[in-house]
Amino acid sequence: MESNKGSPHGKMVSSEPTAPIPPNSNWTYKMQMKDQVGTYNYFPSTLLHRAAGGFGGLNILARSVISVPYAEPYEEFTLLCGVWWKKDHKELQQILDSGNQFPIPDGLLINGSPDSTSFTVVPGRTYLFRVxxxxxxxxINFRIQGHKLTMVEVEGSHTVQEMHDSLDIHVGQSSSFLVTINGAIDPTDYFIVASTRFIRPTLTAIATLHLQGSKTAASRELPAAPTGQYHWSMRQARTIRWNTTANAARPNPQGSFHYGSINITRTIILANSRAEIDGKLRYAVNKVSYVNPDTPLKLADYLNITGVFSLNLTKGSPPDGPAVLGTSVLSIILHDFVEIVFQNNESSIQTWHLDGSSFWTVGFGSGQWNPTLRPRFYNIYDATTRSTVQVYPYSWSAIYVSFDNKGIWNLRSSNWPRRYLGQELYVKVWNTESSPFTEYGAPDSVIYCGKAKHP
Structure with a gap:
């Protein structure tokens, strides 16, 4: 998602730095889109409400004075792909509250439908697909029958423009592709295909790419999904690189920031794990399973309310011992340049999202991470910046983060049942300076609850 620079009071995820919006009411949040030009999405972050909908695309365009590294497409399309369940969000929540395993999905949708979404295109024209x-x-794996995908952007980063037959897109991630439509002589419809990855059975959704003038339906022989599993996907992820000469939200090129030459202030290793606490299924980060407090974290910090959260309960590396419940906030100094390694010792793929800052996805590798792997596996020249990163089973992913956005920010599993059961924490980025240049005060629209009372 887009980071709201200097304004953490309005960021509402999980235990919400501000309180949830009460029923039968509304709330207006004003923010300025700044540094992340690109493709994003939004969704309700409370409980499991996103299973019922309420999500959408959020596309942030470059200012007219800033050039993008490709010709203007004939048209843009936003595609929202995702699994769904026949059970409603209350039933799904009850399953987790009862300590039971979350069910596998019942289907896969493209823009709300398994097979009826359609896009009309002109043969020979080039279109931008935001997925x-x-x-x-x-x-999921995304592909278009009979066409190549030229990747141009991921979550605010212009990429080196390489062509793909298909691309793995992990939970919470967004990517943009240029596609030039075939069929100028003999127009024929094609299928857009999304299918699930790494689960059985494989679920598939299709949409129709209808060519103007076409009288021929798309072939039911769908393009095959990749036969390769995790290693194939990891190799593909390593090929996605930053376009260092392209502009982003500002006139200077993305590559003018040489992240690989900056000294690392701190290395944090975060390991996800499954646990049983008080007889119920939980998930944890470095053996702490997050519990939502009654009082929003940012308001507790802003109003100096004690007893709401524990600073640095989550350690900077995986400890021994059993998992515990806690409301943990990790403390980081403003402008620290931090290496975070996500260690996945489980058999399922993980996806992590950081609010408030984008990060460089510098490395992917198998097994246990250690510092000697940096020279071989790290890309310190043209790794993309983004806000969501996948971690393959029994593997690790490494990111670099420049924590320049003061506030309290959510670092969570994008796998929503795991996040609901504790696989998340918060990061407090701070210094002793009190200045509107580093952090705005609480706006008048802030909603108070718990121990936080309106002044």
Whole structure:
């Protein structure tokens, strides 16, 4: 998602730095789109409400004075792909509250339909497809029958423009592709295909690419999904690179920021794990399973309310011992340049999202991470910046983050049942300076609850 620079009071995820919006009411949040020009999505972050909908695309365009590294497309399309369940969000929540395993999805949708979404295009024209995986649990593979996908952007980063037959898009991630439509001589419809990855059975959704003038239906022989599994997907992820000469939201090129030459202030290793606490299924980060407090974290910090959260309960590396419940906030100094390694010792793929800052996805590898792997596996020249990163089973992913956005920000599993059961934490980015240049005060629209009372 787009980071709201200097304004953490309005960021509402999980335990919400501000309180949830009460029923039968509304709330207006004003923010300025700044540095992340690109393709994003939004969704309700409370409980499991996103299973019922309420999500959509959020496309942030470059200012007219800033050039983009490709010709203006004839038209843009936003595609929201994701798994769904026949059970409603209350039934799904009850399953988790009862300590039971979350069910596998019942289907896969493209813009709300398994097979009826349609896009009309002109043969020979080039279109921009903005694709988001808005599902709660499952990676997808995206492809278009008879066409190549030229990747141009991921979550605010212009990429090196390489062509793909298909692309894995993991939970919470967004990507943009240029596609030049075939069929100038003999127009024929084609299918857009999304299918689940790494689960059985494989679920598939289709949409129709209808060519103007076509009288021929799309072939039912769908393009095959990749036969390769995790190693294939990891190799593909390593090929996605930053376009260092392209502009982003500002006139200077993306590559003018040489992240690979900056000294690392701190290395944090975060390991996800499954646990049983008080007889119920939970998930944890470095053996702490997050519990939502009654009082929003940012308001507790802003109003100096004690007893709401524990600073640094989550350690900077995986500890021994059993998992515990806690409301943990990790403390980081403003402008620290931090290496975060996500260690996945489980058999399922993980996806992590950081609010408030984008990060460089510098490395992917198998097994246990250690510092000697940096020279071999890290891309310190043209790794993309984004806000969501996948971690393959029994593997690790490494990111670099420049924490320049003061506030309290959510770092969570994008696998929503795991997040609901504790696989998340918060990061407090701070310094002793009190200045509107680093952080705005609480706006008048802030909603108070719990121990936080309106002044």
């Amino acid at each position: 988001s995986n808005i599902g709660m649990t499952t990676s």
